[in-house]
Amino acid sequence: MSGSPRLGLTLAVLALAQLIYALDLNIVFVALPDIGHALGFPGQTQQLVVSAYVVCAGGFLLFGGRAADLLGRRRIFVLALALYAVSSLAGGLAWSPVVIIVARAVQGIGGALLLPATLSLISTLFPEGPQRNRAVAVWGGAGASGLTIGALLGGVLTENFGWSAVFFVNVPLAAAVAAAALVVIPRDVAAKAARRFDLPGVFSVTAGATLLVLALVEGPELGWDSGLVVGAFAAAAALLALFAVIEARTADPLMPFRLFRNRSLTVGMLVTFLYMATFGVLPYFLTVLMQTVHGYSALQTGLAFLLPSLTIAAGTQYGERLATRKGTRATLLLGFVVGAVGTVALAFGFDAEAGYGALVVGLIVSGFGQGVVWTTMWIAAATGTAAAEQGIANGIASTALNIGNAIGLAVFTAIAQIGTTGRTGDDLGAATAHGEFVVVLLTALGMVLGVPIVLALRRSSAAVQPPATHAGTPVTVTAD
Numbered sequence: 001m002s003g004s005p006r007l008g009l010t011l012a013v014l015a016l017a018q019l020i021y022a023l024d025l026n027i028v029f030v031a032l033p034d035i036g037h038a039l040g041f042p043g044q045t046q047q048l049v050v051s052a053y054v055v056c057a058g059g060f061l062l063f064g065g066r067a068a069d070l071l072g073r074r075r076i077f078v079l080a081l082a083l084y085a086v087s088s089l090a091g092g093l094a095w096s097p098v099v100i101i102v103a104r105a106v107q108g109i110g111g112a113l114l115l116p117a118t119l120s121l122i123s124t125l126f127p128e129g130p131q132r133n134r135a136v137a138v139w140g141g142a143g144a145s146g147l148t149i150g151a152l153l154g155g156v157l158t159e160n161f162g163w164s165a166v167f168f169v170n171v172p173l174a175a176a177v178a179a180a181a182l183v184v185i186p187r188d189v190a191a192k193a194a195r196r197f198d199l200p201g202v203f204s205v206t207a208g209a210t211l212l213v214l215a216l217v218e219g220p221e222l223g224w225d226s227g228l229v230v231g232a233f234a235a236a237a238a239l240l241a242l243f244a245v246i247e248a249r250t251a252d253p254l255m256p257f258r259l260f261r262n263r264s265l266t267v268g269m270l271v272t273f274l275y276m277a278t279f280g281v282l283p284y285f286l287t288v289l290m291q292t293v294h295g296y297s298a299l300q301t302g303l304a305f306l307l308p309s310l311t312i313a314a315g316t317q318y319g320e321r322l323a324t325r326k327g328t329r330a331t332l333l334l335g336f337v338v339g340a341v342g343t344v345a346l347a348f349g350f351d352a353e354a355g356y357g358a359l360v361v362g363l364i365v366s367g368f369g370q371g372v373v374w375t376t377m378w379i380a381a382a383t384g385t386a387a388a389e390q391g392i393a394n395g396i397a398s399t400a401l402n403i404g405n406a407i408g409l410a411v412f413t414a415i416a417q418i419g420t421t422g423r424t425g426d427d428l429g430a431a432t433a434h435g436e437f438v439v440v441l442l443t444a445l446g447m448v449l450g451v452p453i454v455l456a457l458r459r460s461s462a463a464v465q466p467p468a469t470h471a472g473t474p475v476t477v478t479a480d
Helices: 005-029 032-039 048-071 073-093 097-125 130-161 170-184 199-222 227-249 257-261 263-293 298-304 306-326 328-347 356-382 387-416 425-448 450-454
Strands: none
Touching (some): 005 073, 005 097, 005 170, 005 263, 048 097, 048 199, 073 170, 097 356, 097 387, 130 306, 257 263, 257 387, 263 298, 306 356, 328 356, 328 450, 356 387, 387 425
């Protein structure tokens, strides 16, 4: 890590932003039943509180990444946190399903701005190699801590202060981090050459990606043959095809296709997609198992997530050290193999008659592998890309992450529900647990598919400490 105390403070602010981002994911999950009861959500539509966030976050990530490159990374970072604070306040004050869904949608846009802005700040302020690897590990560890805090805090706040408290808690946190960012993050440097914001590309890809995620999220609920889902898929395909044509012809594209010549970015993008379609869906199915099958309270569910969150955090730190010594290729391979083995063990805890103890070994091993992959895939995605394009590179990887989550949840939720129709009581609990057992085994198989993807990366020797450089100048020290 750089010896500059100011740069250390900057990393602390970026890590806190990631903690807020991750905290919001789990803190809402555990409060969903109470939100549905208070606002009159039927059980089958409560997922809209999550879906509104996922759809907008997935649709606006490329825009967020390019905006960070062109309009200033610190500026977009602060704007994202302001959106988080305002939308969280609106969510906590919501009096109807429509209000809370809109609030979550705005929160999703805030997340779509925040994630690539944070990652591009890390990628441009910390030189490529050990310093950046360590910064990504600190950022990733903060995210894992956010999952832990979110699960625990969600349970505590929901049970003691009501569901609205899970939204209100974001307001002072986001405001404080935004204020700190204005003090410790370096000012945005004006671009040396004028660069045009590709508005046709922005509109086509944002609308196309949003509609694609909408169709994937709503397909399991409305049916894949419903008019809304089919129409959204068709419109998404047309808009994304239009986006490809626009990008091939414009002088200053939103997403330059030449970036994909960088094998590390391309593999990183594929890994983030696979990561979220496999590892990323496990918390949802664990929550259903604990609350729906075993009847855990919100607080008990939060406590149950403490163990996997801690092991994920440990994995993020080990992943950074191994990536620095052995390179991203070897580290990602290890992470996927360990994750797959742990997830197979985890599957056998998905039994209506089994207790939490049956999940422990799987949670530890799978969580550790998950943490290793999490840190290393972002290192890979940022490697070899020029500083001026780190925002869009991270936007590409982040978009793959969100679409992977949407596809993973859509496919695996449909599989998990096979055999539950018409069941009630204990029979429903047993059928739900069995469906999730099958799904968790399939996610392990998906993790194994990560091995041939990662093998496309070049072998790299252990990274060496680069010579002293200006913190804002990326230095290539690996062959990945």
